[in-house]
Amino acid sequence: MSPVLTSPIKVGHIDDVQELRKCKPTVIPERFVRDMTERPVTACSAQDVPVINISKLGDGEKEISRLADACENWGFFQVVDHGIDFDLLERIEKVGMEFFMLPVEEKQRYAMAPGTVQGYGQAFVFSEDQKLDWCNMFALGLEPRYIRNPKLWPRRPAHFSETVETYSTEIRKLCANLLKYIAMSLGLKGNVFQEMFGSAVQAVRMNYYPPCPRPDLVLGLSPHSDGSAITVLQQGKGNSVGLQIFKDDKWVPVLPLPNALVINIGDTLEVLTNGKYKSVEHRAVTHEDKDRLSIVTFYAPSYEVELGPMAELVDENNPCKYKRYNHGEYNKHYITNKLEGKKTLEFAKIRPENSN
Numbered sequence: 001m002s003p004v005l006t007s008p009i010k011v012g013h014i015d016d017v018q019e020l021r022k023c024k025p026t027v028i029p030e031r032f033v034r035d036m037t038e039r040p041v042t043a044c045s046a047q048d049v050p051v052i053n054i055s056k057l058g059d060g061e062k063e064i065s066r067l068a069d070a071c072e073n074w075g076f077f078q079v080v081d082h083g084i085d086f087d088l089l090e091r092i093e094k095v096g097m098e099f100f101m102l103p104v105e106e107k108q109r110y111a112m113a114p115g116t117v118q119g120y121g122q123a124f125v126f127s128e129d130q131k132l133d134w135c136n137m138f139a140l141g142l143e144p145r146y147i148r149n150p151k152l153w154p155r156r157p158a159h160f161s162e163t164v165e166t167y168s169t170e171i172r173k174l175c176a177n178l179l180k181y182i183a184m185s186l187g188l189k190g191n192v193f194q195e196m197f198g199s200a201v202q203a204v205r206m207n208y209y210p211p212c213p214r215p216d217l218v219l220g221l222s223p224h225s226d227g228s229a230i231t232v233l234q235q236g237k238g239n240s241v242g243l244q245i246f247k248d249d250k251w252v253p254v255l256p257l258p259n260a261l262v263i264n265i266g267d268t269l270e271v272l273t274n275g276k277y278k279s280v281e282h283r284a285v286t287h288e289d290k291d292r293l294s295i296v297t298f299y300a301p302s303y304e305v306e307l308g309p310m311a312e313l314v315d316e317n318n319p320c321k322y323k324r325y326n327h328g329e330y331n332k333h334y335i336t337n338k339l340e341g342k343k344t345l346e347f348a349k350i351r352p353e354n355s356n
């Protein structure tokens, strides 16, 4: 019998990976098979991604300087003692998982329209030739309210919307709190980001990675940096390892810690700190017999805000590396650059005069 090459079910024009997997393909469809250089064979053994105890950040210099080190040298860290109910973390994971387990016909009601980033499907797919991720996504804009699209809020599973609402309120407080300490770790006033960001933009994306018969050939999520100021990533309990960050020319896995949340610095904070804090590239890989869910919150300034490197972080030794721009404009650039397969922060970089 010839191997199954495409899924019978598409969401928009894209193969739905959960449906594809149900067909038990013996050969991975070409659109998912990565070029040799992109295949996930290069991960090194796990290193100790820094762990920051949020409840100690108020106690003084020591934890704050550990935070500064994590932002400067890793761009990623895990937080513990973050004050969010473990029960809420479990509930969001449960409703997220239940959503992805719904029949595809039900999920298709919330399909992501082409060129948009909210709803069910795969974001940033722009050409027939582009390699696809071994992932199904569901994304919702949350704050400010006008970015919400009520038609995309699922009616099933029960309690989905209210759980997302409660979860997002808690994560928003965590982001504001973290940004206060991040400002302090830079020697700035604690409220500087809060004042600058205005009514912060917040969105949530759930990524579901079904098991893949050939995890060595595919990527769960292509390498990228986030456009946010900061991102909060919840790796599901009992999840397989999937997140990898690019550090010192190697892909380093981030091992899930029970009830911890992963935080990463996004492009916006890299610009604001004039490159002191890094927006690090990351990707997700898949597993042969385990699935994985991640719940990711992006937190960014209001679209109206003009931003650029902060004066306090620019001097003779650290000349200004980025242009000033409007965050709403940046958001459009982020999407267009992603669609064109470019690095998302490229447009904002200032080139030295003698370079080409």
Ligand SMILES: O=C(O)CCC(=O)C(=O)O
Pocket: 205, 207, 221, 226, 233, 242, 243, 244, 282, 283, 284, 293, 294, 296
């Ligand atoms: O699933 C993961 O661990 C990575 C998710 C991610 O990087 C994203 O959604 O931006």
Ligand SMILES: [Fe+2]
Pocket: 224, 225, 226, 282
């Ligand atoms: Fe990301």
